[in-house]
Amino acid sequence: MTSNEFFKRIETQYQNNLPFVVYRKPNETSVFAMLQKDDKLHFTSNFTEKGFVFSPFENINESVIIPTEVSEYLESETDFPDLNVVENSIDSSNTSEENHHIKLVEKSVKAIKNGAFKKVVVSRAEAIKLDEPNPLLIFKRLVHKYKSAFAYCWFHPKVGLWLGATPETLMKIEGANFSIMALAGTQEYKRVSKVVWQDKEKEEQQFVTDFIVEQLKPWVSTYKISDVETVKAGNLLHLKTMINARLKPEIPLKNIIESIHPTPAVCGLPKAETKTFILENENYNREFYTGFLGELNFETIAKPRSGRRNIENRAYAIPKKSTQLYVNLRCMQIQNNNAIVYVGGGITETSVPENEWQETVFKSKVIKNVLS
Numbered sequence: 001m002t003s004n005e006f007f008k009r010i011e012t013q014y015q016n017n018l019p020f021v022v023y024r025k026p027n028e029t030s031v032f033a034m035l036q037k038d039d040k041l042h043f044t045s046n047f048t049e050k051g052f053v054f055s056p057f058e059n060i061n062e063s064v065i066i067p068t069e070v071s072e073y074l075e076s077e078t079d080f081p082d083l084n085v086v087e088n089s090i091d092s093s094n095t096s097e098e099n100h101h102i103k104l105v106e107k108s109v110k111a112i113k114n115g116a117f118k119k120v121v122v123s124r125a126e127a128i129k130l131d132e133p134n135p136l137l138i139f140k141r142l143v144h145k146y147k148s149a150f151a152y153c154w155f156h157p158k159v160g161l162w163l164g165a166t167p168e169t170l171m172k173i174e175g176a177n178f179s180i181m182a183l184a185g186t187q188e189y190k191r192v193s194k195v196v197w198q199d200k201e202k203e204e205q206q207f208v209t210d211f212i213v214e215q216l217k218p219w220v221s222t223y224k225i226s227d228v229e230t231v232k233a234g235n236l237l238h239l240k241t242m243i244n245a246r247l248k249p250e251i252p253l254k255n256i257i258e259s260i261h262p263t264p265a266v267c268g269l270p271k272a273e274t275k276t277f278i279l280e281n282e283n284y285n286r287e288f289y290t291g292f293l294g295e296l297n298f299e300t301i302a303k304p305r306s307g308r309r310n311i312e313n314r315a316y317a318i319p320k321k322s323t324q325l326y327v328n329l330r331c332m333q334i335q336n337n338n339a340i341v342y343v344g345g346g347i348t349e350t351s352v353p354e355n356e357w358q359e360t361v362f363k364s365k366v367i368k369n370v371l372s
């Protein structure tokens, strides 16, 4: 399907007020869309369903799904033009937002020093006025600007309109192969060849890796942890570790998700205490920010390599279930003529409140750079 036809179909779906998702996976050149045929609100009950899942931060039992069986699946190429790229990002945050966030960071540091927990991720929401928001135009900009991110636009008339370009994979599962990313620690990308990380960032990222490995142990037979590396995500750099594992047979996906989500990259350590702190102290509802989204139980068939011998193998190609979930970061919700941008950061004992505020300002630019 040409990209023109592809986006026309999505445009019509949106005008008809019907649910859809359009997305581009990291470093890929294809775009996919799922268009739901009715406007029913479906939830996953146990993560065995097939479709595109959209889960909130707080309660995975409220995960919305666009089920494959009631949707049309479209595919195209990212050959559409990179229109109206915004050069100067909007600056809309104000002093009262800054004061509030700094106070929240100070309270977090105090709680850590008092031994309540080791790390917590605190966040804020910032509203930006837009003239006539065009979600598909914003999606196209996200696709072109953030090639290594998972870029998406998700809409349900009974839930809302969300867009984002996240650098973080929550988990990928294909058959028994499992992989997960521990991403944390942030600094601004300054085009220098030698990047230096402070102990604060190294520690906050290590917390994420250690948590994931501990939580995974009951579900996997073997696992391997990669070295820590620096990755670029738009105007930012992060620290990343990959954990690859083999799942034990017959492990319910819901058990794995429940034990991992939300990771200390978006919540804290220990999980329960920091989740309560976040819910009690952030003065807004995160909704789907720091939740997760992506393909749930899709079917993939390993493509046989070309050659005569493989013609026989084709008959034996076994379809595998594939799940690819991403953490909903660097995202926004569009409500009427406002974009609500969500940003947060990991706080540890040595966090400097002013620097933590600045980090959320850098992160908000990822979204502000595609708005006009």
Ligand SMILES: C=C(O[C@H]1C=CC=C(C(=O)O)[C@@H]1O)C(=O)O
Residues within 6 Å of the ligand: 121, 123, 168, 183, 184, 185, 186, 238, 264, 265, 266, 329, 330, 342, 343, 344, 345, 346, 347, 363
């Ligand atoms: C919570 C966010 O980022 C997480 C992912 C990468 C780096 C992070 C950090 O350095 O704090 C956060 O853990 C966000 O972008 O809103």
